[in-house]
Amino acid sequence: MIIDRNSPVPQYFQLQTWLMEQITQGVYKQGDKIPTEKELGEITGLARATIRQAISNIVNKGYLERKKRLGTFVIYKKDAKHRANIIGVIVPDIRRGYAPELARGIEDEAVNKRLSTILCNSDDLYVQADFHADRLIENAVSGVIFIPTAASNKKNRLILEKFKMNDTPVVLADRTINNVKTDLVTTNNYEGAYKITAYLIKNGHTRIGMIMNSLFSTEILRLEGYKQALLDHDIEIDESIIFASRSPFNERRCLQSANDLLHIVPPVTAVFGGHDRIAYQVINAAKNLMLNIPDDVALVGYDDLLLSRSQHHGISTMHQPIYEMGVESMRLLLERIENIKGKPKVITLKSRLIERASVDINRQ
Secondary structure, eight states, rough: OOOOTSSSSSHHHHHHHHHHHHHHHTOOOOOOOOOOOOHHHHHOOOOOOHHHHHHHHHHHSSSEEEEEEEEEEEEOOGGGOOSSSSSEEEEEEESSSSHHHHHHHHHHHHHHOOOOEEEEEEEOHHHHHHHHHHHHHHTTTTTEOOOSSSSSSOOOOHHHHHHHHTTOOEEEOOOOOOOOOOOEEEOOOHHHHHHHHHHHHHHHHOEEEEEETTTTTTHHHHHHHHHHHHHHHHHHOGGEEEEEOSSSSHHHHHHHHHHHHHSSOOOOOOEESSOOOHHHHHHHHHHTTTTOOTTTTTTEOOOOOGGGGOSOOOOEEEOOHHHHHHHHHHHHHHHHHHHHHHHEEEEEEOOOOOOOSSSTTTOO
């Protein structure tokens, strides 16, 4: 079936994808005339305007050309060897979180290989990432390192499809996309969360709340690791003390979640922030409620960002090798550029526990 009418993917894009596959797989060869709009309408049941949009997009990409009164024909597409020595990088926000350190790892490795980078901020929005994807394709980048956005797996897959249709190699960094076989560099989020939860349990905590984001594969794995650690230590999972947001990170909303969690009775004795920026908002909420960390409530985070290392509010956390993730993403992308047909690889880097003052190790 060419068109899936139950799919959220726009019908013009489904037809566009199908036609591109026919061209790239040699069903329609150079010089071949593709079916007319009328014929495609009979095959697919789509309106002429929808078909025209799909064809126009492929014409604009340089795969087809229209000949007046004759029809639409397949032409040579640009040789991949003519691509610029530029790597595209799409991150959520270069100003905060782990993106600056990750981007630095990518950039340093790119410079070592005499390549340049184009850095794009998605703000964790699909629409913005989609816009940047089009611009990177227009600039004929050699490959792309992409951190999936805070959107559905289906929407993130659409971005990957764009790159695939243009033979642009892609490596995912940190976050995964369900049901997609592509290169990925990430860390052991499940094991790391299990380890830091077990660390809290070892130090006398059994009522451990969690604040995380259920849109991201990384934090979903951390939630699973947290739950498994509780079960393995015969602690019942209490969903009422698990706060899972389905929106991009927002300080005000996170602060409210932390405030709500710290008001629950019976109170939690420890909080696991899905990442360090969440943990930092737990500190702010605790201050507002006149609670002391770690005496009244222990706290752990994840990532080991600079803000977690402060002398005044050092946060026990899992150190992620973020810079190394950037380096490995760049190396894997270069491998993929050299061997576009090879099997996808997954590289999983190890995190390590960093103990700081936010957990009282003398509690027991």
